[in-house]
Amino acid sequence: GIQVEQSPPDLILQEGANSTLRCNFSDSVNNLQWFHQNPWGQLINLFYIPSGTKQNGRLSATTVATERYSLLYISSSQTTDSGVYFCALANFGNEKLTFGTGTRLTIIP
Amino acid sequence: ETGVTQSPTHLIKTRGQQVTLRCSSQSGHNTVSWYQQALGQGPQFIFQYYREEENGRGNFPPRFSGLQFPNYSSELNVNALELDDSALYLCASSLVFGLGQTYEQYFGPGTRLTVT
Numbered sequence: 184g185i186q187v188e189q190s191p192p193d194l195i196l197q198e199g200a201n202s203t204l205r206c207n208f209s210d211s212v213n214n215l216q217w218f219h220q221n222p223w224g225q226l227i228n229l230f231y232i233p234s235g236t237k238q239n240g241r242l243s244a245t246t247v248a249t250e251r252y253s254l255l256y257i258s259s260s261q262t263t264d265s266g267v268y269f270c271a272l273a274n275f276g277n278e279k280l281t282f283g284t285g286t287r288l289t290i291i292p
Numbered sequence: 293e294t295g296v297t298q299s300p301t302h303l304i305k306t307r308g309q310q311v312t313l314r315c316s317s318q319s320g321h322n323t324v325s326w327y328q329q330a331l332g333q334g335p336q337f338i339f340q341y342y343r344e345e346e347n348g349r350g351n352f353p354p355r356f357s358g359l360q361f362p363n364y365s366s367e368l369n370v371n372a373l374e375l376d377d378s379a380l381y382l383c384a385s386s387l388v389f390g391l392g393q394t395y396e397q398y399f400g401p402g403t404r405l406t407v408t
Contacts (some may be wrong), residue, residue, distance in 0.1 A: 214396075216396060216397065218399070223404070224382075224401065224402045224404070225401045226399040228398060231396040271334075277348075278325070278340045278342075278348035279325070279337035279348055280325070280327075280335075280384075280397060282334030282335050282336075283308075283331070283334060285334055285336055
């Protein structure tokens, strides 16, 4: 099956800092999503981005499908950004999302 | 628009018992997928239901089974519970126009199951 690797595993930043989270994958994909899991376990959709670039407020994401990676950018971090960030993807004809191991982001006031 | 809902929120069961978890899909969605998330790990795919039929299954034994109803809600049943079944169970719904098409999945808040 498809392999998904996220880096870094942990990231601790001061409020106001910027960060880049990376997701590498082993095969072509037709579905790639970024999620933020809050402390209560809820997975919040950030981006649906099998290719290209999208922006939503302080967050943006880029997927370069030909090079098999995706990046999530968080600018001007706030304490509410703390939590675990997952990328999850699926390839053609595959109904399941395969999740990476996540990046745990901690924003310090 | 109503989001994905799950019940119950928390559940404590004894090893060997059976449990049923419920999921209501987001309004307008026709497909439900179930995932298991053990502590400190990413969610793992259990199975998906499309048009009331199982459409794909992960590496889970047959004691994990499910149903999808005509209103697209779904149940996950687990028989003969084991201690390792303790986890957060997440369901996700999506709108699928045809098998093999790409689609975005939206997750519910989860059911936290503890097996003692």
